[in-house]
Amino acid sequence: MASIQNTTLHEFADFLTWLEQLKETANEYWLKPIADGKWSLREILTHIMFWDKNSLEVMVPHMKEGAQLFFADIEKHNTEAAELAQSYTILDVLIQDTIRMRRQLLELLNEQFDGTTKFTIDNSNYTYKKFVHVFIHHDEHHRKQIEAFLEQQSA
Template sequence: MIVAVKQNKVLDQFSDLLPWAENLKDTAQDLWLKPISDGKWSLREILTHIMYWDRNSLEMMVPNMSEGAALFFADIEKHNQEAAGLAQSYHSLDTLIDDLVITRRQLFVLLKEKYNNTEKFTIDNRNYTYKKFVQLFIHHDEHHRRQIEGFLEQEKV
């Protein structure tokens, strides 16, 4: 029972991105195409980047996570460039956020179904559990949330 509580806590934290992203529909409409600083991505690119990594996890990683599996992350630079390219196809912040939310919910459901923190596997020759994998993306989400929140706060002035 203790494992289930910890599991839900980690997965709940992973799903915290959903209401935050939905809230961006109200706060970022006129700023979503503006780079967050010189040489950096816009909100459109950052949100697509998050969604694209979720899609990779949904399609390539989580379905193959099992005891003893040897997995590999996508080439980070190439994957991020593909995400930035995909971002250009979004002409509406609401549509982008809807797609991000749908993808995150699908990934959340799959993780909830498969989550077994006793299973160990490797990714890029490093040891992982489901918890460690999810925490990696929670940290990734938090990094980008801080970037976006800082940008939106700066733009209020």
């Protein structure tokens, strides 16, 4: 992957290091729901990967000046991700697939990212930076959930 000069994209790429660390700590617990009625780590990681795939294939290629884009139907998209999660039987494979998808997305963003392009998503104004920050916060939300769960399991 090309060097990432942009600080927003660098922050988005930081998630990759954390994913690598999960291989060491989560194997014993990755199929267990993080709380009653919640997803397991397998489903959460697949969910993140599935949103990266949507960004890579549907969103980012169309982020041009004045474009009018729409996020996927969240409930349907999340259900499809949870269904896909069931196909993963080895944590390392899921983590590697998630890393690969994020790297592909980062490469595309690194090629296209600029500070001036403006477009709309669901009738709200966006820039590349705002779009990426949505997913940085999304990553952080799930990272905190997973870390709290793993801490609880080790206590």
